[in-house]
Amino acid sequence: MASFLITGSSRGLGLALATRLASLPSGQVGTIFATARQDNSTQLRELINASSGRIEFVGLDVTDKKSIQEATSLVEHKLQGKGLDYLINNAGAVDWNPAGVEGMENLNEMFNLNVTGVHEVTRAFLPLLRRGEKKSVINISTTMGSIAKAHLYAQAPTPAYKITKAALNMLSVQYAQQYASEGFTFLLISPGWLKTDLGGSRADLSVETGAEKAIDIVLKTGPHQNGKFVNIHVPGWVNANGNNAYQGKEIEW
Template identity: 75%
Template sequence: MASYLVTGSSRGLGLALVSRLASLPKAEVASIIATARQDNPHQLKEIVNASSGRIEFVKLDVTDKTSVEEAVKSVEHKLKGKGLDYLINNAGVMDWSKDGLESMDNLNEIFNTNVTAVHLVSRAFLPLLRKGEKKTVINISTTLGSIARAKVYAQGRSPAYKISKAALNMMTVQYAQEYAGEGFTFLAVSPGWLRTDLGSSYADLPVETGAEKVIDIMQKTTPEQNGKFVNIHVPGWEEAEGNNQYPGGEVPW
């Protein structure tokens, strides 16, 4: 009966993750903390209200240190002395620079949300994670952050996003090395190109598929995978034509 916290739960993958977790048996998922910057946004509120108390909302702006500290206190109160098992750092933003690097003027902003904020949240929740049984942190990344595959995605005009996710992958490794001795597992997961506001309607997969596969990876991960960067597995997409394949396993760095 594990506890879960998801950042950026108001829409897209975050909302789908919360919905998917709520659909699983209570023996697997005892409690879900759904967080977002807005004060209980409409779609999330509907899911929370229908959960019979299993999902609880906590306001959290991942880029604001004070908001993060207040959220930790709120989550600690809601867990009633128990630890947090899983933290999913999902909140993130993506840029579009039509002229590529020349027009990239938002690197600090993107980096602050996609990297620095993940550090703020992970660091702040470490005490509660230490009290949990699973001690697992999932950082939502992307194959666009793979340096080895940079040429494949060269035409994508989102340089700040790519740079920030490459940095997130390295930060995942740093956390993995630092806390391996305490039994933690830190994992970077690429959820696939999903049909969300961020991914667009042209994306490969429904957001529900991405959420299902991320949770499957998360629940099956072991300390032996600590610090890895992994892809989802979607049957039929193992050798798909085009830039994206979803065979599972590790992503080239």
């Protein structure tokens, strides 16, 4: 039974990831630590109550070092000497700047959440991950963070999001290189353009589909994927027209 910790679980993709994991057999998925800044999500509370103890809420603000330390201590206590198998860094934000890069006033704030927060959470949980069997860190990214594909998204008025996700990609590679010898896997997943509060109603896929396909990748993760950046695989979208095709392959960035 593998253990999982997901950041940003109160809504959107994070909530869908927790829901998908909880739907799988207990012999495959054990404890799921669903974290968020506050315990004020009705949907998450309902999911926890229906999980027969498999999902546990942990307060965690990825931009607050004290909160991260407290969450790490609580998870260590809950694991009762066991390690953490999977860390899924999902918490993040998207900016909206119609003026483009010139109007970008929140870059530091976005970096703190999308990049520095991932770094602080990851290094705080490294000791528990070392004691786990899977030693896997999954960072949720986006093709909009790909420099090679930047021309496809030139008109999207989200410059800070693109910049910080590109930085997240390099952060993940740095971790992958340093911890490969210890058997760690650091994997970047782009879950697609999803119909969430962040993605909007015009998005390609339901959040449930994005979560299901992302978890399919997570459960097959191993050292052979260390440092890679991959897309989800969605039948019917493999050869889709437009910017987004979901082929389940590595993404150039």
